[in-house]
Amino acid sequence: MRQSRLLPLIIATALFMENMDSTVISTSLPMIAQDLGTDPIALKLALTSYLVSLAIFIPISGWMADKYGAQTIFTAAIGVFMAGSLACAAADSLEGFVFSRFVQGAGGAMMVPVGRLVLLRSVARSEVVQALATLTIPALIGPIIGPPLGGFITEFFHWRWIFFINIPIGILGIVCALMFVPNIKEDDTPPLDIIGFLLTGVGFSLLMLGFSTSGQHLIPGAISLGCTVIGAVSLVLYVFHARRTPYPVLHLSLLKVPTFRASVIGGSLFRIGIGAIPFLLPLMLQVGFGLGPLASGSLTFIGAVGALFMKTMAKRILERTGFRRLLTINAFIGAAFVAANGFFTPETPHWLIMIFLLIGGCFRSLQFTSLNAIGYAEISNREMSYATSLGSALQQVSLSIGVAFGAFVLETAASLNGDRSVTAADFGPAFWAVAAISATSGFVFARLSPTAGAEMSGHKIVKDRPPSAGLGDGMSGR
Template identity: 75%
Template sequence: MRQSRLLPLIIATALFMENTDSTVISTSLPMIAQDLGEDPIALKLAITSYLVSLAIFIPISGWMADKYGAKTVFRTAIGVFMVGSLACAGANSLEGFVFARFLQGMGGAMMVPVGRLVLLRSVPRNELVQALATLTIPALVGPVVGPPLGGFITTYFDWRWIFFINIPIGILGIVLATIFVPNLKEDDTPPLDLVGFLLLGIGLALVMLGFASGGRHMIPLQVSVGCVIVGAISLVLYLMHARRTPHPVLKLDLLKIQTFRISVLGGGLFRVGVGSIPFLLPLMLQIGFGLSPLASGSLTFIAAVGALFMKTLAKRILERTGFRMLLTINALIGASFIAANGLFTPSTPAWLLMLVLFVGGCFRSLQFTSLNAIGYADVSKRDMSYATSLSSVAQQLALSMGVALGAFALETTSALHGSATITARDFGPAFWTVAVISGLSAVMFFRLHPNAGAEMSGHKALERKMPSSGMGDGMNNGGR
């Protein structure tokens, strides 16, 4: 019992480090761009390069943990992330910074999914919602302290110092993992699907790079289009390969489980809007409104405070509503608060801006806690590693698409306004575009059975039997 309570806190060390890093960087992006002599929008490549690396290496994270042990992989991943942080601090060009972020992503790809896998395999199913909420509470402290800390360091010192924050946190994580994390592994791990790994990695990397580059930064438009085409072909070849392979690197058959499928696909749509916020919001406050990095970070951190607050209430709300009602209604509410960011102006009172960010953070946090739980409601423990890999890849793809679509909408609006540089009025349409995509996820969540995931949520409003076909067809796949 003591270990089951400690594990979420220990694994949260990795989440804390990753989330602190991402929020610190988001706040510092305009200043980093200025120091490197680049257009601020070009720094979207620093965000997407990290997500590209995650998408490439997450698919083998579960296999690595099964083969070499969760503790071994978890500790090594933290070390790689620390090396990538030091490389970011030493970067002197956009290309160097993008490469360093890619290296960080290699560590993050193993660090967070493997940590979550340990939790999923170690905690009883009826305690999983609370464990997942506990896992993210310390991790959310990162986004709380990250924006003001990053803004303070960037404003009064040098942005390079923000990456040294990860070093002491990483050392603490390695020590705690060595003492408390079990070295879970499988005795009958199948051989690595190397062909599938290469096809999938090349496909995801090229597609995401093509969309993110947009022909304006680092590579010409023709090369961006070529990346998307070649990447799409590679992904199609992977789909053909996966059907013939007994142990593919991503087990797409898991999408036959209704709860998992809707969590992945509906959650992906919702994350498109959320993924754009760390990119668009600091740019709007600093480039559009003329705030300093410290002033910007002192406003945006409040969203993480809202998310932290909601984690303490998620279990009780789920018990009352169940997954379907909560996910459907909350998707629309969360999308509305994403759209509300586009209504801010330089004259918006700070208290009103912070109120909107706080409440929006609450609803997004509730949605993510619910999505992370319902996704594994009907997945067997043996398939947990495959499920965490597939779910994590889908999440990174959605977040990356959010950055790419947000940047594209921002650039398009700026061009239509005839501006040489982005201005405050260009951000509204960008936020509204991604908000609409997030809102569409409600359609998918409504297709869940009313009793979906009842064992996890504790919601027992309906006692009628599950239908034998249709919406409930995937509910019985996977062990309980």
């Protein structure tokens, strides 16, 4: 009993470390760029290299956990993440910093998905929504304290110190995991799909490398285009390969499950807009508005406060609305708050910016909690590791596309305005473009069944009420 209560908190240690790390770095990007002697926009590579690493190694995270045990992989992953953090602190060039972030991503690829897998296999389906919300509540403390802490350290000490924060947290996570996380493994684990792993690894890495270097950073434009084409071809080849192999590294057949398909496709579209925010927002506040790292972090942390608040209400809201109604309507609301960032100017009162970020954080959190739950509503325990691998890999790709696409629109806007460097006016089109993509996810969710995920949401479908008593369509909960 004690173990079951502690398990979400221990797994949350990994989420806390990863979330705080990403928010701390986002706040410090302009100062890191200045110290490394590069353009701040070039540091989109530091964000995308981490996400690319996740996309490469997440596909085998479920297999590794099944083969060697969840506890073994979880603790080893924390160790790799800590090693990557130390390498980031020691980096003295853009190339070195990008590589160090890639190492961090290799640890994060095993750390968070394996932890989530342990939790999903340990709780009843009716308790999944609450368990996931409980898991992420401690983890959201990271994004709350990360921006102001990163800004404070960067402004008054040195940005390199932000990476040492992960070390004591990681050590605590390893000790607790060795004591309380069960070493769950499968007795009949199939052989690893090495060809599939190579095709997805090459495909994801080159595709995202091509996207993220499209602004002529590190490599010439022709090579960027070549990486994009080769990456896309590799992923197409993997689709044909997956149809012929009995145990593919990514089980694309799971996309035939309606709730999982909506979670992956709709969730990926929604995350493109959300993925751009950690890159665009601090950059706008510091480069566009002229704020310091501490002032910027003192504004952006409020979004995580809204997300933390909403986690306590997600289960009750889902019980009243069901998944389809909530995901559909909330997709457009969440996208609208992403677009609202593009209307901020240097003269916008800070209290007004914080109100928008707070409310936007609430709606995004509600959407993510719902997406993470409904994706596993019709997945068996045996297929859970495959589903977490596929869902998590595509999730990271969408976040990486968000960063790359947001940076591309930002650079394009600056070029069209005749600016040698980005200005405050260039950020509006970038926010509006990624928000438009997020909004399209609402049309995907609208195709869900009214009863989709009812066992998880607790939403009761009224069947005995005559047609005239309801609203007359599936969105009423019928």
